[in-house]
Amino acid sequence: MTANPAGAVLFDHVSFDVRRGRQDVKVVEDCSFRLAPGEIVAMIGPSGGGKTTIGYLLAGYHRPWRGLITVDGRQVNGPSAERLLLFQENALMPWLTTAENVLFGPRARGERGPEARRRADAILTRVGLAEFGDRYPSELSGGMRRRAELARALINEPAVLVLDEPFRGLDAMTRELMQEYTAELLAEQRRTVLFITTDVDEALLLADRLLIMTERPARVREEFSINLARPRQRADLLHDDRLQHIKHRALDLLRPAGTTDVPVTT
C-alpha cells in the first residue's frame, strides 16, 4: 500500500451477472467511468438498476465477470480499508457503543492504546456526537446513526468512499440537514467519493460530476460536469440556470422509456 493513496478510480468495461436459477441476469454491462482523486461523483439511476452492485464491485464485495477495476493503478482485489462503503441503511454494530463502532477499524487492525481512542474522540466531536460515544446505536436517532457511520468510515482514512443512498429512510427535515452536513464534511476531507442516489437535487448539491445510469444492466448513459465550488447552498442551485438545465436534462433521461412529459399550457 502506498503511504498516501490518491484515490483515482477506473472502471474499464466492467460486466457483472447474477445467477438466478439457470439464467444469468446481467446487472452491470460494459460499464466504464473514471473518478479523479478527490472528486465527488454522483451516480443517479432508476432504483433496482444495478447501482448498488457497482458500489459493491468497487468495495471489493463482488468480482467483475469481465473488465477491470483499478484504484491508483492497482487492481481491486477483495475488500480493503482503502475503499469503504456506507450501506443503504444503518449498519452500525448494535452490540458496540458509538465510540466502539468508530474504533472498530483501528482495533481490528491491531491498534491498541490511547492514540486510536483520541482520534475516535476527535472525529466523534467533528460529527457532533462527542457526548454520545458511550451510547448504543439503538439510542441514537436516524441522523445521528448516519453521522456515526460516516465517522466509522472516515477514521480509517479511506482513499475512496462509496455512499450508497446514504440519506434514504431519513425524514425530510433530517435528510436536508444531513445533506448540508455531508457537503461540509466532504469539503474539508479530500476523498474520492462515489455518491449513489436517486435524487437529482441531492446530487447537484453535493457532486462535482453526475453520471446518469441506464436501467439494468447498468452502464453510464450520460455525464454532466457541475463546475461549481463546494460546499454549495441549496438556494444557489435554484438560481443557477445551467444547473436547472442539467437537472431537467437528467430527469428526462431518468424517465422510463415510453412516458413523455407534456408541459401544461397556460
Next chain:
Amino acid sequence: MTAISSRPVLLRRTEKVETTAFRRGAIGIVIFAAVWEFATRLNGWVGIRVPLVAQLPPPSAVVVDFLKLAGSPGYWNSWSLSFQRVLAGFALALIIGGTVGLLMATRPWFKRMAFPVFECLRPIPPLAWVPIAIIFWPTQELSITFVTFLGALFPVVLNTVGGAEEIDRRHVLAAQSMGASRSYIFRRVVFPALLPSLVTGAAVGMGITWEVVVAAELISGGGRQSGDGGLGFLVWNAYEGNNLPRVVVAMISLGIAGYLSSGLVRALGNRLMPWRRVAS
C-alpha cells in the same frame, strides 16, 4: 409534572420499575397462597368442597413439612444432586449444541447432510432415550446427565442455526473492509450477533433440562436413602410414602429450582448483552 418525570422510564429501565416489578411479583405469590389456603379450608368451615383443590394439603401444612425437611441434609442433597445433573447436561448441550449449530449455519454442505438426521432425532422425547442411555453409560449418574443433555441439545442447536442465518451480512462485509481477520470477525461480529438467539436457546433448553431431569429421576428410582435421589425422586418417594404435603414441598422446590436456573440464564444473558437493556 408526572408526565415529564415518567418519560425517561420509557427509555431506560430504572430502579423504580425494578422495585415495582418485585413488589407486584411478591403480591402475586401472596394472593396465590391465600386463595389456595382458603380453598382447602372451605370444606372444614362451611362444608363446601372446592373441586380438585379440596384434596390438596393447605400451604400452611406444606410450610410445616418444609420446616421439618429443611433440617435434614438429605433434602438439600437432593437440591444439589438435581442441580448438578441439570447444569452438567445443560453445559454440555450449550458447548456441543452451539458448535454443531454454528457448523450447520456456516457450512451449507454440513447442514444439508446433518439436517435430516437431526430432524429425525429431534421429535424423540428425551425419556424414550432412557433405556439406551442406561446401556450407553456405566453409571446411573451419567445416564441421567446424558438424557438431560439431549433435552437441551435440540433447542440450543435450532436457535444457534436460526440466529446465524439472521446475522446481518453487511456487518461482516463492513468488518472485512475495515481489515478485520476471520477470528476477529468471529469474536467481534458473529459471536455477539448470535448471542441473543443463543441465550433464547439456552433459556428454553434450561426449562427442558428440568423437565427431563425430574422424569429421569422418577424412572431411575434414585438412591438408596430417602432424599438421595434428587428433587424428582423426592416427589415420587413422598407419594409412595403417602405424604401429600411432602409431595407439594418437592413440587414447589422443583418450581423454584427451575425459576432460579432460568433466571440465572436470563441474568447472565443480560450481563453479556448490555446493548439489549436499552430500548430502541
